[in-house]
Amino acid sequence: MGRRAKNKQDVPLPFELENKIEGKVTKKLNDRLKHEAIRAHKQREAALKQNKDSRRMQPPASPKDNERKRKRNTAPKPNKKITKPKVESEDEEEEDTPAAATILDEDAPVDGWDNAPIVSDSDGGIDSDSELESDEEAESADDNNADSSEEEFASAEDGSAAEAEIASVNEDSESDVSGSDSGSESETVTQKPLSLLSDESDEAESDDGIESYDEFDTDAEEDDDEAVTFRDMEKRSRKIDARRQMEAEMAELELETGEAVVEGERELFELPSEEQVELEKEAPLDLSQVQLRIQEIIRVLGNFAELRDETKSRNQYMSQLKRDMCYYYGYNEFLMDKLMDLFAVGEAIEFFEANEVARPVTIRTNTLKARRRDLAQSLINRGVNLDPIGKWTKVGLTIFDSQVPIGATPEYMAGHYMIQAASSFLPVVALAPQENEKVLDMSAAPGGKTTYCAALMKNTGMVVANDANREREKALVANVHRLGASNVVVCNYDGREFPKVMGGFDRVLLDAPCSGTGVISKDASVKVNKGPEDFIMLTRLQKELILSAIDSVNADSGTGGYIVYSTCSVTVDEDEAVVNYALRKRPNIKLVDTGLDFGRPGFTSFRGHSFHSSLALTRRFYPHTHNMDGFFVAKFQKLSNKVQVSEEQVVIPTGSGATTKQRKKKKGSHH
Numbered sequence: 001m002g003r004r005a006k007n008k009q010d011v012p013l014p015f016e017l018e019n020k021i022e023g024k025v026t027k028k029l030n031d032r033l034k035h036e037a038i039r040a041h042k043q044r045e046a047a048l049k050q051n052k053d054s055r056r057m058q059p060p061a062s063p064k065d066n067e068r069k070r071k072r073n074t075a076p077k078p079n080k081k082i083t084k085p086k087v088e089s090e091d092e093e094e095e096d097t098p099a100a101a102t103i104l105d106e107d108a109p110v111d112g113w114d115n116a117p118i119v120s121d122s123d124g125g126i127d128s129d130s131e132l133e134s135d136e137e138a139e140s141a142d143d144n145n146a147d148s149s150e151e152e153f154a155s156a157e158d159g160s161a162a163e164a165e166i167a168s169v170n171e172d173s174e175s176d177v178s179g180s181d182s183g184s185e186s187e188t189v190t191q192k193p194l195s196l197l198s199d200e201s202d203e204a205e206s207d208d209g210i211e212s213y214d215e216f217d218t219d220a221e222e223d224d225d226e227a228v229t230f231r232d233m234e235k236r237s238r239k240i241d242a243r244r245q246m247e248a249e250m251a252e253l254e255l256e257t258g259e260a261v262v263e264g265e266r267e268l269f270e271l272p273s274e275e276q277v278e279l280e281k282e283a284p285l286d287l288s289q290v291q292l293r294i295q296e297i298i299r300v301l302g303n304f305a306e307l308r309d310e311t312k313s314r315n316q317y318m319s320q321l322k323r324d325m326c327y328y329y330g331y332n333e334f335l336m337d338k339l340m341d342l343f344a345v346g347e348a349i350e351f352f353e354a355n356e357v358a359r360p361v362t363i364r365t366n367t368l369k370a371r372r373r374d375l376a377q378s379l380i381n382r383g384v385n386l387d388p389i390g391k392w393t394k395v396g397l398t399i400f401d402s403q404v405p406i407g408a409t410p411e412y413m414a415g416h417y418m419i420q421a422a423s424s425f426l427p428v429v430a431l432a433p434q435e436n437e438k439v440l441d442m443s444a445a446p447g448g449k450t451t452y453c454a455a456l457m458k459n460t461g462m463v464v465a466n467d468a469n470r471e472r473e474k475a476l477v478a479n480v481h482r483l484g485a486s487n488v489v490v491c492n493y494d495g496r497e498f499p500k501v502m503g504g505f506d507r508v509l510l511d512a513p514c515s516g517t518g519v520i521s522k523d524a525s526v527k528v529n530k531g532p533e534d535f536i537m538l539t540r541l542q543k544e545l546i547l548s549a550i551d552s553v554n555a556d557s558g559t560g561g562y563i564v565y566s567t568c569s570v571t572v573d574e575d576e577a578v579v580n581y582a583l584r585k586r587p588n589i590k591l592v593d594t595g596l597d598f599g600r601p602g603f604t605s606f607r608g609h610s611f612h613s614s615l616a617l618t619r620r621f622y623p624h625t626h627n628m629d630g631f632f633v634a635k636f637q638k639l640s641n642k643v644q645v646s647e648e649q650v651v652i653p654t655g656s657g658a659t660t661k662q663r664k665k666k667k668g669s670h671h
């Protein structure tokens, strides 16, 4: 029974290919630009020809008419000289030197780093080719456990819990943006933009009969690694035809335009006037026009010196680009600004495009009850098409398609797996809880990470699974039962009350409530729901929670003393800025390696602000580079249970389980 992916694009990317593929995506965009240029050129030629014939019969246009036409003519005019866009950083011209380094102030406004240069980070790639067979060795360590826990599973199952769980299947994935209960998830974003990069629909014939012109580069190269089959032979041949046709068109265009034309009468792309921008607010353009304008602006930004309109600044191009991107992808301006700041322009498009595409469905084998190999075989027998997620996880499977609902198979009911986003494995892998430890999952519902911890700990020790939201805890309890996680204690406190409630943990996971900018493909309402107030409120909560998490850990733990902070958001305010704040407030901690050998290093500087250099140890994950939800992971080690409190320089113990009252007493006795 085959278990290969039908569509390789859906497989989480092998990490060694990250850089390569990033380049390819940019190339795809370039190809599309070229293609659009060809098409536009042909249309212009045809229009010119038609004009020549009709002009004789028409009265000349008045200057007023011309002006009106100029204003309405918002569709971009591609430059006849086709150049490969090389996107430069946004503020390159205006701000060559980065602003002076400053440590982020906790009280500074969350978006108070405007006008600073964009800092792009480098990529960290690893290999990730995967085969089901390859995990056998690694899994053998779990074999005894899986075998022995089989007995347990019959008794652990709670019918009603399983039923409740089926209803909450979707909650299992890392789609929570409501941690703060601020997201109005009912709002939906109706606008569905066309793709600026290639997508499935591009496989279909385009207007001018060129099929998949922006697809073949990537696919052909990837396909070359695989044996040619009858099934894909036809596809390959269509791609070769399309490539030839495009090359012919390119040659034709070069012949037609020639050097003289390029230099002599280059057509400039014109930004819309202020008046026109106002007009467009009343009567928006259609998406295809906006799409073309985005492409044109990117092209100009990529070769600014040559292609710019000299009366316009880079900022003016950027402003129009952001306006168009907001409209095209359906984001509010605040969020668009925040997200665009993370990337160079070309990559920002890749990020926004990736948010329009659903991530692959992934499941985590519950090693308390099953082995991945056996689970895979059972699901394959039910008509599920699956593959291992990648080499970095021995328990994950990607589901490509299934003849049965994946949240209602007998294996699911029996708790052999959790439907869980691949990104949601990462903080637990980083936390690496050990057998017999005392672990706190500070914001745990619906329990994907709690139950993974329990599995890694082989149901020994104790996992305290806390969440402030009682409703969400129903799903947490159901999952704990279904998966047979018998070492889990569920509680319902505001995480900020720890360590008053309980302290002295060996490890603490804070999978913080966040804005959800990493999971926009699952919850598009984030695009319009999140504004400045949400960020102020969320980052304050995150900062308070992270201090509580740190104070709840026992630095003297024989095996642990670690804290993992994670979010499913990619904004620096919620990630590096929170971690940097914790480092400042708690000098008794340091960042350590996450143990995740892929993902991009966190920012050590961002738009003119500097963070502690160890922020490079944190990891960022993006939908467009890792084909998983956007995610952030940081791991701290607590070095001492003593912390110096502000100017008073009073040393108090934290983390050893002492309550606030006890601590106050100890404070008096100067321990």
Ligand SMILES: C[S@@+](CC[C@H](N)C(=O)[O-])C[C@H]1O[C@@H](n2cnc3c(N)ncnc32)[C@H](O)[C@@H]1O
Pocket: 172, 176, 178, 179, 180, 181, 424, 442, 443, 444, 445, 446, 447, 448, 449, 450, 466, 467, 468, 469, 472, 493, 494, 495, 496, 511, 512, 513, 514, 568
């Ligand atoms: C990202 S979700 C957690 C997902 C969970 N770790 C999992 O893997 O299934 C964030 C959680 O934080 C909870 N939360 C929000 N504010 C909280 C607070 N002050 N204390 C504790 N939990 C809180 C929310 O109810 C939400 O369940």
